[in-house]
Every structure is written in C-alpha cells, then in structure tokens.
Amino acid sequence: MMLYLLHRLFLFTKFSLKQKQNVSQNAFIREHFDNMKVLLPEKKKQILLVEDNLADIVFTQKALQKTAINANLYAVRDGEEALEFLYRRGKYYGAPRPDLILLDINLPKMSGHEVLQKLRSETHLENIPIVILTSSDAEFDISKSKQMSVRSYWIKPCNFGEFCRMIKQIETIW
Numbered sequence: 001m002m003l004y005l006l007h008r009l010f011l012f013t014k015f016s017l018k019q020k021q022n023v024s025q026n027a028f029i030r031e032h033f034d035n036m037k038v039l040l041p042e043k044k045k046q047i048l049l050v051e052d053n054l055a056d057i058v059f060t061q062k063a064l065q066k067t068a069i070n071a072n073l074y075a076v077r078d079g080e081e082a083l084e085f086l087y088r089r090g091k092y093y094g095a096p097r098p099d100l101i102l103l104d105i106n107l108p109k110m111s112g113h114e115v116l117q118k119l120r121s122e123t124h125l126e127n128i129p130i131v132i133l134t135s136s137d138a139e140f141d142i143s144k145s146k147q148m149s150v151r152s153y154w155i156k157p158c159n160f161g162e163f164c165r166m167i168k169q170i171e172t173i174w
Contacts, residue, residue: 045071048098050082050115051133052107056156060102060133063160063167074098079110083118086125098128100173103150105134105141113141116148131170 047064051057057075064071074095076082082103085092101119105112112132119125132145132153145153151173157163 045069045099046096047071047073047100047102048082048085049073049075049102049133050079050107050112051075051102051104052077053104056104059160059163060167063164066164067168067171069167069171071099072096078108079112079115081109082107082115083110086119100170101128101130102133102170103130105132105136105145113144113148116145116150120148129173131173133170 049057049060051060060075061073064073074085076085082101084090085095086098088095103112103115107115112134116130119128119130129151130149132141132150133156134141134154135156137155142153152170154166154170157166
C-alpha cells in the first residue's frame with residue numbers, strides 16, 4: 001500500500017514537474033508529501049493474561065470483544081507458564097512480546113508477586129506495563145504490587161458490564 005502511494009506520488013510529481021518548470025523537484029515533493037496523509041491499519045496490541053481461573057479467562061476474552069479493543073489475547077494458567085511465555089521457551093518459542101500483562105496475584109506454582117519480582121529484575125522485560133487483575137483486596141497485596149511499579153491494581157468485578165468498563169479503562173494504560 002505504501003509503495004503504491006509513493007509510486008503514485010512519483011508519477012504525479014513527474015507529470016506536474018513538466019508543467020511547472022520553475023519549481024524545483026525537491027521543494028515540490030516536500031510540499032505535496034508533507035500534506036499527504038497515509039492511513040495505515042492500526043497494529044493489534046498483544047496482551048498476556050496470567051490467570052488460573054478458566055471462567056475469568058473467558059470473561060476477559062468476551063470483554064475485549066464487546067469493547068472492540070483491537071488486541072490478541074494470550075492466556076497462561078500459572079506463574080511458571082507466564083515466564084516460559086515471556087522468555088519464549090518450549091512451546092512458546094516465537095511468542096510475541098506483550099504490550100500489556102494482566103496478572104493475577106493468586107496463582108499456582110508461582111504467585112503473581114513472584115512473577116512481578118522476576119519481571120522487574122529483567123532489563124528486557126521491565127518496561128512492559130503490568131496491570132494487576134485479581135480478586136484480592138488485601139492491603140498487603142495492593143501495597144506490595146505498587147512497590148513493584150505496576151501500572152494499576154484492579155479488583156475483578158463480578159458484573160460483566162462493570163468488567164467491560166474496567167477493561168476499557170485499562171486500554172488507556174498502554
């Protein structure tokens with residue numbers, strides 16, 4: 001698409017230059033190209049959901065669809081699997097780098113806090129925005145998460161409408 005537009009611009013420029021002998025080629029191209037707007041399709045965001053509850057995974061997937069967020073959702077069921085995905089090991093070889101991580105605190109094998117601590121110690125992963133999405137409203141969990149620089153901490157609502165509103169607000173984070 002971009003090549004086609006550049007080719008059309010070149011042909012238009014070549015034709016116009018023959019008619020406008022007194023205008024330099026570079027100035028003419030700059031004048032027309034700077035005013036030209038190219039609309040490219042929006043790149044899909046990559047979201048990694050680290051969640052052990054299958055119902056919450058489906059809930060998140062449905063909320064993304066309902067809110068029309070342009071994203072691919074990848075779900076893993078425990079902390080160890082999250083690290084495998086992020087390090088692109090084993091079955092996750094070639095997995096995309098997520099633009100956002102939605103992380104539950106209460107996970108099997110490795111807690112969300114342990115995953116968070118590991119991610120914050122890795123220079124190539126530390127700048128990925130992480131949102132805690134959990135059922136825990138314990139002050140300890142909230143303060144420990146904020147100490148590890150999470151973008152936000154959300155307690156999962158039970159109502160689907162509220163969940164969709166929450167997902168829409170999370171979209172503004174990345």
